[in-house]
Amino acid sequence: MQQPVWFGLPVGHSPGKVCAMRRDLNRLANTEFDLLVIGGGILGAGIARDAALRGLRVALVEQRDFASGTSSRSTKLIHGGFRYLEQGAVKLVAESCRERAILQRIAPHLVKPLSFLFVVYEGDRRPLWLMRAGLTLYDWLARGRAPGRHRAMTAAETRAEEPALQSTGLRGAVLFYDCQEDDARFCIDNIHHAADLGAVCVNYCGVTGLVRRGDRVVAASVEAGFEVRAKWFINATGVWAGRLASSVKLAPTKGVHLVVPRVTRQHGVFWQARDGRLVFVIPWWGESLVGSTDTDYAGDPAAARAEPADVNYLLSELRRRFPNASTEVITSFAGVRPLLAGTEAPSARSREHQLVREGANFLSVIGGKYTTYRAIAAEVVEATGLTRAQCQTDTTPLPRYRPSPNGERFSSLPDVWESDVRYAWEEEMALTLSDVMRRRTPLALTRHGDAETAARVAAILGRYAGWSESEQRAQLKAYLGAREHGTL
Ligand SMILES: Cc1cc2nc3c(=O)[nH]c(=O)nc-3n(C[C@H](O)[C@H](O)[C@H](O)COP(=O)(O)OP(=O)(O)OC[C@H]3O[C@@H](n4cnc5c(N)ncnc54)[C@H](O)[C@@H]3O)c2cc1C
Structure with a gap:
């Protein structure tokens, strides 16, 4: 049976050195940085780590806690995103597959392979042969670096793998592989490593305004009551990006997940919901994650939550395919996707990222996926022209941060x-x-x-x-x- 994913270290590890992750307001106020990164989600964390590895003087400020935005509210997959093939996003899927392999290599303690069944029922819009063809392309795009090869299964084989599945109408499944992580922990580890490399990273210290001179930003005012000076300013504030950059136009959507008592034996399972969308159940610390919704969201991102309609939708889909699943909800969480404005329906909106430059030294980075954060971060650092040093994040392991287990x-x-x-x-x-x-x-x-x-x-x-x-x-x-x- 597959082991649940562990976010940290094998028991007994100690980083073995004094850590540099300190809330150093003094250094923040009194240094002229090369780069000030605004936002401590995965994009900001990745940019700070990339820039610090290239030898730049970096600061990062976060308005609340690191990873408290979308980066702790995702499905927690490092994946190629096979469903984006339906939208013709072949380039994005190929890039995500490449990044999945890199992240597995640099952070094997955090990014773990997980097997999935895409189950198909009578009357589904996506027949088995189409899923098989799609997953053949998916494996091919991974160029031999997928965590495992896909395989078609009969209905009987599918039931043998996951006996709790509804048997009526089951046509079969395709088994395929992606990776799972703990998103909050992964983000914190990126911040921690950036700090170890000399970056000044400070949480609960939001940017309240930018000080401009001509077409340059010369400083950012922070909640702590002073200004932070830098040569370049990166707006990595995700769904909040429009507050600092007037030209950024977002069309955010909300995604809800429920944590429920364990549903599957060992696989993640995807299926087609009544409305044609894909929903899933994924193993999670001995329980299961069910998700997700994808609906337009115009409210305060920090207040996004699972509404009764979201919970009912997910539970009724769960019970449609797992009739004996409990209706207990252990907890829930909701994240807001910082998607670029477009006319498409929420689930068809592009997951590509975009860099938007305003003036000489202010760059916003929006969109993208958790999976592609490393590549996006490298692109951002290179766009500033601050250094010619090579990107090192594709080869430098992300350290494991966890103390030796002790105490209660x-x-x-x-x-x-x-x-x-x-x-x-x-x-x-x-x-x-x-x-x-x-x-x-x-x-x-x-x-x-x-x-x-x-x-x-x-x-x-x-x-x-x-x-x-x-x-x-x-x-x-x-x-x-x-x-x-x-x-x-
Ligand atoms: C429901 C859902 C499921 C998803 N599942 C997956 C998945 O399985 N795999 C995948 O690859 N991707 C997934 N994604 C996408 C992925 O989670 C996001 O692309 C990614 O987390 C965005 O990171 P970010 O750093 O841009 O934004 P955030 O994590 O939101 O970070 C922005 C940060 O900026 C801070 N901030 C805002 N304003 C200020 C300010 N003025 N000063 C200082 N700080 C500020 C915020 O507090 C926040 O912490 C999912 C997204 C959602 C919503």
Whole structure:
């Protein structure tokens, strides 16, 4: 049976050196940087790491916690995106397949192969032969670097693999491979490595305005009350990008996932929903992720959440293909896709990225996929012309950051210990209980994100942070409220 994906290290690892991930406001205020990256999602993190590896003086500022935007709310796949073949996005799929292979190579502890069944039922718009043809092309685009080769299965073989599947009308399936990750952890590790390479990365320090002189930006004002000076400014604020760059036009869509009790035996499963879209269930820390919706969203990105209609849609699709699946929802989360404006329906909107330059030294980067972040980051750094140094992110391993397990144990799946909480506080700039539960560890998106475990984690954090009992209670209340509303 396939093992669930672990976001960190084999037990026993220690980074073995003093970490440089510090909230150094003094350095931020008193250095003239080559590059200021605005936004601590995966694109900002990737740009900071790429630029630091090329020897540039880099700063990164994030308005809330690192990875708190879309980059902790994805499906958590590092994938070629076979469904984009339907839209003719062959170039994007080929690039994603290439990046999938690179990310597996540089971060094998985070990016793990996962098998999927694309199941086909009587009356589906996409017949089995078409899926087989599509996945043949998908494997071919990976040029021999796919995590495994696809294979067609009869209905009986499909049921033998996943006995909980609805048998009535089942025509068969195609087995194929992609990769799974923990998106928040992957982003934090990119920030951590950038910091180790000398980048000044600061969370809870949003940019409130840009100081311009002629067609140049000379500084960015930050919430901490000072200006950060740099030669180039990169707007990597995802779905918030239009707030800093007037020429950026987005058409965001919301995607909801539910964490539910384990549904499948070992595979991820895709199927065609009643409305023709694709929905899926994926193994996740001994439970399952069901997703996702894809609907236009014009509200505040930070307030995006699973509405009752989203939950009903996903649960009813789940029960259509897994009739005995429980209707319990352990928790949910919603992310907003920073898609470029277009006239297409939400799920057909382009996943390509775009660089938008305003003036001499201000560049916005929007769109793209988590999977392609590394290549996009390299393109951004090169677009500034700040250095001729070669990109090194395709060959430089992403270090493994995790302390040796020690102290009280909070959960075995995922494997989280008191030492992880301490490490998050002391070495990874976690400032709140939610930072630890949701983004330094994956506890919040599992059963172990409940009030009992959260209270134990809050008590330990309280000791390190010097929180009073009422501060601890306030942290717990904020965490549990956000988890219940699906806005963590
Ligand atoms: C539901 C869903 C599922 C997805 N699934 C996948 C998948 O499985 N695989 C895949 O490859 N891709 C997937 N994606 C796409 C992927 O998640 C995104 O492309 C990626 O996370 C975007 O990263 P980002 O850094 O551009 O944005 P974000 O992660 O949103 O980062 C932007 C950051 O900027 C910060 N910010 C905003 N304004 C300011 C300011 N003024 N000052 C400082 N900081 C600021 C925000 O707080 C935020 O943290 C999915 C997306 C969604 C929504």
